[in-house]
Every structure is written in C-alpha cells, then in structure tokens.
Amino acid sequence: MVRAVCPGSYDPVTNGHLDIIERSAKLFDEVVVAVLINKNKKGLFSIDERLEMITEITGHLPNVRVDSWHGLLVDYCRQHDIGAIAKGLRSVSDFDYELQMAQMNRELSGVETLLMSNNPRFGFVSSSLVKEIATYGGDVKNLVPGVVFERLMAKVAAQ
Numbered sequence: 001m002v003r004a005v006c007p008g009s010y011d012p013v014t015n016g017h018l019d020i021i022e023r024s025a026k027l028f029d030e031v032v033v034a035v036l037i038n039k040n041k042k043g044l045f046s047i048d049e050r051l052e053m054i055t056e057i058t059g060h061l062p063n064v065r066v067d068s069w070h071g072l073l074v075d076y077c078r079q080h081d082i083g084a085i086a087k088g089l090r091s092v093s094d095f096d097y098e099l100q101m102a103q104m105n106r107e108l109s110g111v112e113t114l115l116m117s118n119n120p121r122f123g124f125v126s127s128s129l130v131k132e133i134a135t136y137g138g139d140v141k142n143l144v145p146g147v148v149f150e151r152l153m154a155k156v157a158a159q
C-alpha cells in the first residue's frame with residue numbers, strides 16, 4: 001500500500017487543489033488530504049469548516065480521506081506510514097519554495113515529494129486571491145467548488 005498526503009492550508013480549497021487531489025488519487029493507493037494548522041495565521045474558515053468542505057468535494061474518491069494536523073508534516077507522515085507528499089506547481093516561484101520544502105522534508109525524514117504541474121486552467125488560482133476577490137464582490141464561481149462558493153458568499157455577507 002503506497003500512501004500519500006496532499007498537505008495545505010486549504011483556506012478554502014480551490015478547483016486547483018481539487019485537481020491535484022483527484023490526480024493523486026489515481027497514482028496512490030490511499031491519499032490523505034491534510035489541513036495543516038498554522039497557529040500564527042488566522043484563517044477565514046475554521047479548521048472544521050475546511051475539513052467539511054474537503055470531505056464533501058472528495059466524496060466521489062473512495063481512496064481519499066481527510067485529516068488535520070498541528071506540527072511538522074514529516075511527523076504526520078511518520079505516524080501514519082506515509083511515504084510521499086503530493087503537491088501542485090503553478091509557477092517558477094512555487095517551484096523555488098516547494099523545492100526547498102521537498103529537500104528539507106527528505107533530509108528530515110526520507111519522505112519523497114511529488115511535484116505535479118498544475119492544470120493551466122487553474123494556474124492563476126490561489127486561496128488568498130479567491131478570498132480577496134470575493135471580499136470585494138468579484139465573481140469566483142468558476143474558481144472553487146460549488147459548496148465552497150456558497151460558504152464563501154455566506155462568510156462575505158456576514159462580515
């Protein structure tokens with residue numbers, strides 16, 4: 001059994017994330033989508049809300065489960081017998097950052113990282129931009145799954 005983790009903040013999960021999760025699910029026996037908790041960053045969505053949305057949009061993927069983690073990603077991998085980290089690459093700036101983390105994680109634990117080229121349809125999509133655009137009333141319908149869009153609109157309306 002080859003297990004992989006798709007880690008991230010997922011505040012909120014976007015269509016770009018979902019593309020990488022779906023492609024990872026084809027490559028690995030089991031994929032854990034792990035919401036990493038960063039106590040220095042106050043997100044728009046709570047960790048529970050992020051988990052609920054990811055659970056809903058990955059319901060069609062039988063080998064995908066969802067979890068959260070506070071701490072080093074490599075410790076999560078060790079504890080759950082995960083041999084690979086799967087992530088998407090949108091740009092050269094992503095690559096610089098991701099390569100450094102991949103090398104560090106391998107140095108710390110031996111875990112391998114698979115960096116997949118993003119679908120260019122979602123190359124410009126990030127959670128931060130989606131939140132910013134939604135906050136100012138812009139249309140993000142095509143950038144996030146339906147359930148995320150609805151919750152985002154409700155959050156913005158309540159602010």
Ligand code: PNS
Nearest residue numbers: 007008009010036071072073074101104
């Ligand atoms: O969605 P993001 O914010 O780009 O994801 C970054 C994330 C959460 C995957 C990365 O910051 C991470 O792995 N954090 C966990 C803490 C950790 O292991 N840090 C050392 C990385 S080498």
